[in-house]
Amino acid sequence: MSTTTDDIATDIETLVNRRYKHGFITDIASDSLPPGLDESVIRAISQKKKEPEFMLEWRLKAYRHWLTMTEPEWAHVHYPKINYQGISYFSAPKSDEDRPKSLDEVDPKLLETYDKLGIPLHERARLAGVAVDAVFDSVSVATTFKEKLSEAGVIFCSFSDAVKNHPELVRKYLGTVVPYRDNFFATLNSAVFSDGSFVYVPKGVRCPMELSTYFRINAANTGQFERTLIIADEGSHVSYLEGCTAPMRDENQLHAAVVELVALEGAQIKYSTVQNWYPGDENGKGGIYNFVTKRGDCRGDNSKISWTQVETGSAITWKYPSCILRGENSVGEFYSVAVANNMQQADTGTKMIHIGRNTRSTIVSKGISAGRAQNAYRGLVRVMPQAANARNHTQCDSLLIGKTCGAHTFPYMEVRNPTARVEHEATTSKISADQLFYCRQRGISEEDAVNMIVNGFCKEVFRELPMEFAVEAQNLLNVSLEGAVG
């Protein structure tokens, strides 16, 4: 995205130098609810968002169910108990008083990282959550994109807009992949979600561009309970990019997002994520807890869903982008690079549920651990009795840097059809002192040598990413692992 960020920088420049012609002012402070959660809070959220009755009903069902649930503890992560009554569930953008006044008040390490990633100055302020007069506004950038998309008939908007303008689609698909009863965090999200993205690609349409949250109007401040729903109608194709390589700072420690993908007959969805939430300082203080439920449903025959993720941020990552391979001949893919450095903890992987005949899935997971981090791969491959000729290939590699980190692999396989073929390969390797000396003897610095080895380790995943994202992801990895050796 290096070119696009530059473009955006120029756009910001133009915006800053221009009078604010849209005259868009909201009384932000009055939009927040006090901390705490009960039915009245849910009603208030729904009311503030002027939602139709069905949404409120759905939220309430989720909330009532959530009350009966307990927080899961099976993941290989540790964190202090979260006080759910201490969270404000409708936290509109923070008022300026709560934010850092200028970049001088921001963690210098974070700024250093922005520098290394080449983030433009205006962007840095926004990403670090600084109260700035000229808040980044993607309206003008997005408008051109919107025109092109609407020509193709693609709907790409905020979730709130979708609820308002396309309630029939939301009603038809919401919660059909991740039901409101699914799991503790997804259920909480269903009850209180603030906003998110919505995509609908009509029959036979190949989406004319990569869709990126970066260009979505109101992308900032979607809050900690984000919800995304992507529907690819029969024979359509869409590629969606989520996240940003720049480390994102947020006041909200708990992030419990939900992403639902629906691929109808012959449709293909490619969902790429670069997640780089603030991981906290070296001791893990102040980092984000990223507890996300992502699931794709290959509902139609010959459909395909592909997840690619590069996870470098967050203090704790807990996420398992999954595919339900319902349609015959449907294909699920999961390509993942998860980096954990310093005190970071990651428990991530995927689930491939084979239901239809001749369904195929591929899992390639690359876990990198450094510092005192713990990195776990957790994956489930389930072949149902009716899934004749199902195929899975799982490759799960761990790379350790240094002596104080850990890598863990928890593969689960449940095969209930004798014609299935399920393969699992796993490796663990270390960057050895011999390898580093060899590179150094050839004139390559230790840091460059580590980058080279790490990028070599990850390249199977990187090549699944859209080109400009791949280059950025590579840089990001280098920055994330800086100082990991020696």
Place this chain on the structure above:
Amino acid sequence: MIRWMDKSMLEIKDLKARIGGTEILTGLSLSVKPGEVHAIMGPNGSGKSTLALVIAGHEDYVVTGGSVRYMGQDLLELDPEERARIGVFLGFQYPVEIAGVNNAYLLKAALNAKRRTLGQPEVDAFEFLKLAREKMTLLDMDQALLNRGVNEGFSGGEKKRNEILQMAVLEPRLAILDETDSGLDIDALKAVAKGINSLRDPERAIVLVTHYQRLLDYVEPDFVHVLSGGRIVRSGDKSLAMQLEEKGYDWVREAANA
């Protein structure tokens, strides 16, 4: 033109080095001039590889005495990568495998690191490939090896040839080749020797570390040194290697103790 040309390129004086608690080099002195080929021979455990690794800057070895000067500067002060960039090359006895890192990519990075140090413009992928292919033809190397992981799944012979390829591309001033001949069949040995000979140059010094005399049949050294107990006990010309072959290392050991 260059002042140190008349003097030694590499001047080692009374070098002492240890690994862990064991003293390996016990007062080694050696002087190498540009254009010369030196052979360092000696029995197992005499300190041959240690000498090579100390010159390259391996951090497991602690220098406890003496000095190593290279082109007039104190080599021991520099990091391994700095030494490499100013022209010190070590051909490894056991080249390490680096899975996933493209062989060509590593070599290009190495070449450009050196070029940056010398203030030369970096080579791009096309220039690099052209250069690498030329050198590979010279060494009778399978060009497919360029696109494999560094030494990944290479045969013993391929690894050693790859070391010589790196040397040919990086064009060091001082090349130390540690047991480059070990584990090679006769064809591979000839190919490697041909590569080394093609790199003999009035401005380049080559130090061959070897246990056996057979490489010296193909690469004729100007000087032969025999290492025993961590220091050079005897120096001579090529005939010394012949004598060693006939009489075995016990002969020098006895001579050293006498």
